[in-house]
Amino acid sequence: MTSFDPRLTPARPDVAAESLRDQIPAERYVVGALRRVTAAAAPLWSKPDAATMASELLYGEGFLVYDQADGLAWGQSTRDDYVGYLPASMLAEAAEPTHWLSATASHRYAAPDLKRPPLHPLYFGSLLAIVDAAPVKGFLPLADGGWVPVRHVRPLGEWLADPLDAAERFLGAPYLWGGRTAAGIDCSGLVQMPLLACGRRTLRDSDMQAATVGEALAEGAPLRRGDIVFFPGHVGIMADERRLLHANASSMAVTIDPLEEVIAIVRREKPDAWLRARRL
Template identity: 40%
Template sequence: MTAERLDPRLHAYRFDLAGIGLQGRVEAARFVEPTMARIGVGQASLKEEPYDDARQGSELLYGEAVDVYERDGGWAWVQNRTDGYVGYVRGISLIEPGAEPTHRVAALRSYLFGGPDLKLPPRDLLHITSAVAVVETRDDGWCRLADTVGGSGGWLWARHLTPLGATARDWIATARRFLGAPYAWGGRSSTGLDCSALVQLSLARSGLAVQRDSDMQAQTLGTAVEGGMDAAQPGDVLCWPGHVAFLVGGGKILHANGHHMAVAEEKLSDFRARTMEKVGDVRAVRRPAVGGKG
């Protein structure tokens, strides 16, 4: 068999183990049927290798469903069902699937409490787009989450949630809420995120699913704008090798970047002057597809 050259970021295969769905496409000593789990902590680092000092490839958020292919030595080899990303996460971050989600966090972040009392010490911090299963909404503004195998589901402030399927159509307004958030390679929350995560999360709030990394977005996000920069409009995604940014009008872009080490809005001309020699000019312009995949 001649194995396909599949992107290991999006396909669960190694020389010794692979997902059963890849049988016949890749070579591996063993093929397994994955089991489903959910992320049971506010955020969990998805590593490229199963050790703490390994580079972070992405990040998983509370409530996200993952396919688990292996558990070994305190680590789990998983694939995120949100965007297909593959990597290693600490096994203690996973919980049994439990009740199906009913809502998502719409606030940038919201504390999870052990009871309906803001004076209690928070149990965790949940982030925008995180999926939760609400089983009770009280008149005093609190929502109770479904219990898990590990115990009480906890309590969230109802105004920080939105029903599953509800969207915020203006993704630039969502992206601007992240202004000042620190830059973090592989991060996917307002406590730290990278350029492609800002695009992914902002579009997710608008109901648009896009892939995780900048090179993937440059190839698959929405539709290509054939006229390039001459035809670009506010809301489009500008793509360079290894970087993406929203065009926001007024000759400005909005992006998470390593120069500011934060999410920032700046003149496109300033970014070009700073980076032209290293990465060149815009290689692609992508227009998110309203009403469909990003």
């Protein structure tokens, strides 16, 4: 049987996506039911024990549900194809997004009034269904009944131009394994979210990105601003020719550090660690 990556393939012994019927054996095959995230961010776990967060889905992102049990929905993200379990209570049928959150962070309000307590935060890259493009007191109405500041959103297709500029918004954000927001982000999230904001569909984990993002550079090639640099289990973006912007466990934050220092830290634990780079 052909091997497959369980992070990207919605298949278990008991259930699999209908599209995999002739490829992977399973007890039953299901057409996924499209739902969207209704919380600011929903944790996505690779296993139902919820021991380690593999990723998270943001407000408005789509999730194809193939199975649901014990309060968990199992399925696949429609934005980056990641497979896992998340709380079913954080999903609902929802309108198709029309806009995205271009501010680093914002809030969803119950009314177009900045003095009202917000319902919950919204984070950079969240997907929004706007029902009327005419602002009311500086807010736009959402299809789910909430409101969002007009200055914090852009229509889908109106993307940012520079991934590094987008990534630098996260400077100082805390490190969080599996995180994708300014409240907590990991190394591959810091690469994925800016690229999504620039209209580039990007997979979630660093090994996936190392195989698909941009074009590979020859070993030892001079690096420049915006190049993506990969180590075993780590990734960052060159802030210039010598410094790396990365979410890292050493500082437990997003920092800019000399690349040579990062290489030295990595090689203390992995003396033979390689460095590879790709250019957008």
